Amino acid sequence: MSLPAAQELADFEAQCDAWFREHTVADPGFMLPLTFMEVSTDQQFDFLQKWQNQVYEAGYIGMSWPAEYGGRGMHPEFQRIATRIMKKYDSPIMLNAIGNGWAGPLILDIGSEEQKKRYIKPMLAAEEIWCQGFSEPENGSDLGNAQTRAVRDGDEYVVNGSKIWTSLGDRAHMMILLARTNPDAPNKYAGLSFFLSPMRIPGIETRRIKKLTGEYGFVQTFFDNARIPASDIMGEEGQGWLVAMKTLEYERGAKANLAGGSFAKEMDVMEILDLARSAQRGGKPLLDDPVMRDKLVEFLIDAQALNLNNARRRMAPLNQDRPMGLSLMNKLARTELVRELTQFALQFQGTKAGYYVGDENAVDGGFWHRSYLNSFSATIGGGTSEIQRNIIGEHVLGLPKTK
Secondary structure, three states, rough: OOOOOHHHHHHHHHHHHHHHHHOOOOOOOOOOOOHHHHHOOOHHHHHHHHHHHHHHOOOOOOOOOOHHOOOOOHHHHHHHHHHHHHHHHOOOOOOOOOHHHHHHHHHHHHHHHHHHHHHHHHHHOOOOOEEEEEEEEEEEOHHHOOOEEEEEEOEEEEEEEEEEEOOOOHHHHHHHHEEEOOOOOOOOOEEEEEEOOOEEOOOOEEEOOOOOOOOOOEEEEEEEEEEEHHEEOOOOOHHHHHHHHHHHHHOOOOOOOOOOOOOEOOOOHHHHHHHHHHEEEEOOEEHOOOHHHHHHHHHHHHHHHHHHHHHHHHOHHHOOHHHHHHHHHHHHHHHHHHHHHHHHHHOOOOOHHHHHOOOOOOOHHHHHHHHHHHHHHHOOOOOHHHHHHHHHHHHHHOOOOOO
């Protein structure tokens, strides 16, 4: 598909800008989550579900996905423009992150025709919310050792076991599930299978997990003889590890076919610069301190480098030497930068850094404190920062595999 004419893109951008300027709700009257991993209340969930549906009906997400499955069939550049405009107006996040970001691209990539027609449109419209069932209480980063069992029984699989850190699991309609179908396979990876599992069926129970922030974005999911249709398997039985690794390529940014919008509030270095301008240390402006100025400049450089890398990774000729290298690196660099930025913002707030959301003494309503505590989730999801460093070392730099 060739790039649309400049005037066509400009006209679309103006139309898109006008829509989000009119429809974005800056303050709904209650605290919105920073990411999809912090959706805690029915009020937050209902608001974000309606918002995603509204954006979809207006035609601003799923723009590059095939029209026959519920997308718009347009050039990806239109979606990039729409997503950029959403960020410009600080629009609310897209709720269905697991669906739009990982399950949807996976289904479009390797799913059957029936699965594409069944799942893509309700996913984009936020009519069906998705969650992820990979990590287990005893097996987090070591996904290959997953012990949740799925035993074939006629036209169904009977599932028993437990998954943990399941974002939106208590509200989801569907789960991408990694389960062991053959405990006697020659190696632990060969015994796994991948399912598109319904969540609202007998035998599935969820229990909410309270975080340090007081929010309940995660749950533990229990399977007790839950029966799921055999037709819900992705690929063949025993191919689950390969399918899971393909899914993680989307989660880690190695492949990009996202439906559009943001799943987390963007952290802007300039916001921290504005905060620093008003801060005092020892009775003097914080920016009079050359050490603090130097640190801020480092953050500005890192943020700009990430922006340039994101632009570069869309240019195939510039990625021939190390395919997927920039994409894999960006997940690590972006999540660690957000954690460091929010920590830095707390450092120059003095004693006020200890105040949290709801306290009148908290800086910016406790936003920075809350952002710092929540930043760790992103450094863990999709593979911890340590795992990411191993992947980059082995698959990008060609270093020996860790033992």
